[in-house]
Amino acid sequence: MLSVNTNTGAMVALQYLNKTNRELETTQGRINSGLKVATAKDDGATYAIAQNMRGNVRGYQAVADSLNRGVSTIDVAMSAGAAVSDLLLEMKAKALASADSSLDTASRNAFNQDFVALRDQINTIVQNASFNGSNLVDGSVSMITALASADGTRRISVLGQTLTLSGLIVTITTTSTISTLSKASSMISVVNSSIQNINASLAKLASGEKKFIIQQDFVSKLMDSLTGGIGNLVDADLAVESARLQSLQVKQQLGVQALSIANTQPQIILSLFR
Numbered sequence: 001m002l003s004v005n006t007n008t009g010a011m012v013a014l015q016y017l018n019k020t021n022r023e024l025e026t027t028q029g030r031i032n033s034g035l036k037v038a039t040a041k042d043d044g045a046t047y048a049i050a051q052n053m054r055g056n057v058r059g060y061q062a063v064a065d066s067l068n069r070g071v072s073t074i075d076v077a078m079s080a081g082a083a084v085s086d087l088l089l090e091m092k093a094k095a096l097a098s099a100d101s102s103l104d105t106a107s108r109n110a111f112n113q114d115f116v117a118l119r120d121q122i123n124t125i126v127q128n129a130s131f132n133g134s135n136l137v138d139g140s141v142s143m144i145t146a147l148a149s150a151d152g153t154r155r156i157s158v159l160g161q162t163l164t165l166s167g168l169i170v171t172i173t174t175t176s177t178i179s180t181l182s183k184a185s186s187m188i189s190v191v192n193s194s195i196q197n198i199n200a201s202l203a204k205l206a207s208g209e210k211k212f213i214i215q216q217d218f219v220s221k222l223m224d225s226l227t228g229g230i231g232n233l234v235d236a237d238l239a240v241e242s243a244r245l246q247s248l249q250v251k252q253q254l255g256v257q258a259l260s261i262a263n264t265q266p267q268i269i270l271s272l273f274r
Contacts, residue, residue, distance in 0.1 A: 003266070007262060007263065007265060007266055009261075009262035009265060010259060010262035010263050010265075012262075013255065013258040013259040013261075013262045014259055016255055016258070017252070017255035017256065017258075017259055020248055020251045020252050020255050021252065023248055024245070024248040024249065024252060027241055027244050027245050027248055028245065030236040030241050031236070031238060031241050031242070031245065033236075034235060034236055034238070035234050035235060035236055036234060036235065036236040036237075036241075037050065037233065037234040038234070046233050046234065047234070049233060050230050050233050050234045053226050053229060053230050053233075054230060055150075056150050056226055057223055057226050057227060057230070059149075059150025059151065059152075060150050060219050060222060060223045060226070061223065062147065062150075063146075063147040063148065063149065063150060063219050064216065064219050064220065064223070066146040066147040067146045067147070067148075067212050067215055067216045067219065068216070069131075069132055069146070070144055070145075070146035070156075070158070070212050071209060071212045071213060071216065072131050072132070073131040073132060073134045073136060073144050074136065074144070074158060074205055074208060074209040074212065075131075075209070076129050076130070076131040076136075077129055077135075077136035077137045077160075077161070077205055078202060078205050078206065078209070079129070080125050080126055080128075080129030080137050080163065081137060081161065081163060081198060081201060081202045081205065082202065083125050084122050084125055084126065084137075084163050084170065084198055085195065085198050085199060085202065087118050087121055087122055087125075088122075088170070088172075088191055088194050088195045088198065089195065090114075090118050091115055091118045091119065091172070091187075091191050092188065092191040092192065092195065094111050094112075094114050094115040094118070094178060095115065095178050095184050095187040095188045095191055096184075096188060097111050098111040098112065098115070098178040098181075098184035099178075099181065099184040099185045099188060101181055103181075108178075108179065108180075108181075108184070109179070111178060111184075112177055112178050112179045115177065115178045115187075116177060119165065119172060119174075119176060122163070122164075122165055122170060122172075123164055123165055123174075126138050126163050126164050135160075136158070136160040136161060136205070137160065137161055137162065137163040137164075138162065138163075138164055139160070139162040139164060139167070141160045142159065142160055143157045143158060143159045143160055144157065144158050144160070145157040146212060146215075148215055156211050156212065156215060157208075158205065158208030158209070158211070158212070159204065159208070161201035161202075161204060161205060163198060163201065168197070169194070169197040169198055169201050170194045170197065170198060171190055171193055171194050171197070172187075172190055172191065172194055176190070
C-alpha cells in the first residue's frame with residue numbers, strides 16, 4: 001500500500017541506521033580510549049571486578065613506597081655503621097701504637113689526640129644517620145616498620161641498633177682516652193669488643209634489609225600481574241575494533257542510501273495523478 005502518511009520502509013531503514021550509528025559510536029569510543037569496558041554501562045560486572053583490582057594495585061603502590069622508604073632508612077643506617085666500624089679500626093691502631101712502652105710523652109699525646117678526635121666523630125656520624133626523620137642507630141627509633149600487604153594488616157620490621165658511645169654495642173665511653181700506657185693497653189680489648197659488636201649489628205641490619213628487598217620484588221611482580229589481569233578484562237583489541245570500524249562505516253553508508261531510497265517511495269503517488 002502506498003501512503004503519504006506512513007512509510008514503513010523508511011521507518012525500518014531508520015531503525016537499522018540508528019543501530020549502526022550506536023555500534024559505530026561504541027567502536028569509536030573503544031578505539032579512542034583503548035578500553036572495551038571504560039564505564040559500568042559497558043559491562044557492569046567486569047567493570048566492578050576491574051575497579052577492585054585497580055584498588056589493589058593502588059594499595060600495593062603504597063606498599064612499594066613504604067618499603068622503599070624502609071630500605072633507604074636501613075641503607076643510611078648501614079652506611080653509618082660501616083663508617084663507625086672503620087673509625088673503630090683506626091682507633092684500635094692508635095691504641096696499639098700508644099700501648100708501646102717505648103713511646104715518649106709527646107708521641108703518646110699525639111696518638112691520644114687522634115684517638116679522641118676519632119672517638120668524637122662516632123657520635124657525629126651516628127646523630128646524622130637519619131632518613132625521612134628516622135634514625136636506626138642513635139637509639140631514638142627502636143624499629144622501623146613497613147607495609148607488606150595492600151590492606152595494611154601485614155607488616156615487616158627491622159630492629160634499630162644503637163651505635164652511640166657508652167652503649168651496649170660501642171662500649172667505648174665518651175671520656176675514653178689512651179693518654180697513658182695502662183689506658184692504651186686496656187683500650188685495645190674494649191675497641192676489639194666494640195668492633196665485634198658493631199659487625200654483628202651490621203649483619204642484623206643487612207638481614208633486615210634483605211627482608212624488605214624480597215618483599216619489594218614480590219610486590220613489584222604482583223602489581224605487574226594485577227595490571228596485566230586488568231588489561232585482559234577491560235582492554236580493547238584494536239585490531240578487531242579497527243576491522244569492525246570499517247565494516248560499520250560501510251553499513252552506515254548503505255543505511256543512508258537505503259533510507260534515501262525508502263523516502264523516495266511516496267513520490268510514486270504523484271505519478272498516479274498526472
